[in-house]
Amino acid sequence: GPVSFMRGADASAGTIKSGGATRRAAKMVVLDVDHPDIEEFIETKVSEEEKIRVLRDAGFDMDLGGKDITSVQYQNANNSVRVSDEFMRAVENGDEFGLRARTNGEVIESLDAKRLFRKMSEAAWACADPGIQYDDTINDWHTNPETGRITASNPCSEYMSLDNSSCNLASLNLLKFLQDDGSFAAEKFSKAVQLIITAMDISICFADFPTEAIGDTTRDYRQLGIGFANLGALLMATGLPYDSDGGRALAASITSLMTGAAYKRSAELAGVVGPYKGFSRNAAAHARVMRKHAAATDSVRSVSTLDGDVLRLASHMWDEGNAIGAKNGWRNAQASVLAPTGTIGFMMDCDTTAIEPDFSLVKFKKRVGGGSMQIVNLTIPRALKKLGYT
Numbered sequence: 001g002p003v004s005f006m007r008g009a010d011a012s013a014g015t016i017k018s019g020g021a022t023r024r025a026a027k028m029v030v031l032d033v034d035h036p037d038i039e040e041f042i043e044t045k046v047s048e049e050e051k052i053r054v055l056r057d058a059g060f061d062m063d064l065g066g067k068d069i070t071s072v073q074y075q076n077a078n079n080s081v082r083v084s085d086e087f088m089r090a091v092e093n094g095d096e097f098g099l100r101a102r103t104n105g106e107v108i109e110s111l112d113a114k115r116l117f118r119k120m121s122e123a124a125w126a127c128a129d130p131g132i133q134y135d136d137t138i139n140d141w142h143t144n145p146e147t148g149r150i151t152a153s154n155p156c157s158e159y160m161s162l163d164n165s166s167c168n169l170a171s172l173n174l175l176k177f178l179q180d181d182g183s184f185a186a187e188k189f190s191k192a193v194q195l196i197i198t199a200m201d202i203s204i205c206f207a208d209f210p211t212e213a214i215g216d217t218t219r220d221y222r223q224l225g226i227g228f229a230n231l232g233a234l235l236m237a238t239g240l241p242y243d244s245d246g247g248r249a250l251a252a253s254i255t256s257l258m259t260g261a262a263y264k265r266s267a268e269l270a271g272v273v274g275p276y277k278g279f280s281r282n283a284a285a286h287a288r289v290m291r292k293h294a295a296a297t298d299s300v301r302s303v304s305t306l307d308g309d310v311l312r313l314a315s316h317m318w319d320e321g322n323a324i325g326a327k328n329g330w331r332n333a334q335a336s337v338l339a340p341t342g343t344i345g346f347m348m349d350c351d352t353t354a355i356e357p358d359f360s361l362v363k364f365k366k367r368v369g370g371g372s373m374q375i376v377n378l379t380i381p382r383a384l385k386k387l388g389y390t
Helices: 002-013 038-057 085-093 113-127 135-140 186-204 212-221 231-238 245-273 279-298 305-328 380-386
Strands: 028-032 078-083 096-100 107-112 131-134 168-173 224-229 362-366 372-376
Touching (some): 002 028, 002 038, 085 096, 107 113, 186 245, 245 305
Parallel strands (some): 028 078, 168 224
Antiparallel strands (some): 096 107
């Protein structure tokens, strides 16, 4: 089964270091929820993580890069289960769910869907894997279904697209757009997005790719991934709780503005240099997804003038961009993602990564090969001042 092959792939990935200092190999392993080996897949990392705890307590060097950690398997990949709407309905209703043979699709075993879902949850609580990818939802927002389905993701699970494709990423530091009067510089943010998305599209022409197939798909579909980081710090600096209606409204408005501005520029680029090569066969589907984005923007409920100003500009971007796209098409099959920014966030002077809240005000990041670095959240004084502390 697939788990046995995962061992070999894991060992190969263990020989690779990305960047040489703080990053290991990046690999995503995805298994469909109806695969006969799904329970074994879910349990793989749980048992190995338990080994780490036992060996560490016995005095073995189990730190990142430690000499004894190599004896533990499945440490060089993220695992995710690909779940369907059918499975999630079975979980809700407490029904049985069928596991299917890979060769002919026949149901060869049935199990309690709710029990399987709980097993996933407990495994994720114990070792942070597996993640969950919602297959039907992902493909419903797919701009290129006529070319092929989306079956998996990149290692951090933010990029979902065609097999043998790639996505050039870039991120903006949101805190840099918070003005002294407490407002968010929506116009500046929109212009920055459009400038960077233009540069990112140009970069595809000069990029090297690991395989010929990946290079061909990327040049034909020109997927891009502009995103942002430091959302947690932005919310701290504005005095908004991360788990609040105001926090969610601001995050949704900024995300919509970013994606709308990126696709608007993509449509403008298509009018100058043409749409991506695979656009014609996917034109109707791409336009449908753009309309879904616009409708989702209209459903966001504004809470304050802070998010309201951003939301109004986002709606304008979608209306204008979709009108241009209806005429020109789009230059890029995909324009935005929200990557973890776990490493580049340091270079960007971010206190929090991607969309995450800060789990600790003082953190220590272990380096591959030994050593660590201290990371202190520098937004705290600004946040306390906003809340009225002196």
